[in-house]
Amino acid sequence: MANTPGAKKAVRKIARRTEVNTARRSRVRTYLRKFQEALTSGDKTAATAAFVKAQSELMRAVTKGVVHKNTGSRKVSRLAAQLKKLSA
Structure with missing residues (x-):
């Protein structure tokens, strides 16, 4: 458990950053899934x-x-290789 004020602040910053990065990673995965769906169609x-x-x-x-x-x-x-294979 964080005891010093600096450590407590670091815990808060890490929590915020983790939340943002999780959202960004989810966004990337969504676009990758949309590409795969377009590819399979x-x-x-x-x-x-x-x-x-x-x-x-x-x-x-x-x-x-x-x-x-x-x-x-x-x-x-x-991804580019998969797209190229589709057009070939």
């Missing part, structure tokens, strides 16, 4: 639009520190 235009939104949201999560840079790049690369 076979609609190329919808999949392309969903890819752009998912890529944007992933890179935003990278800049906010929710996702590591390499993880975000890897996920975007894999």
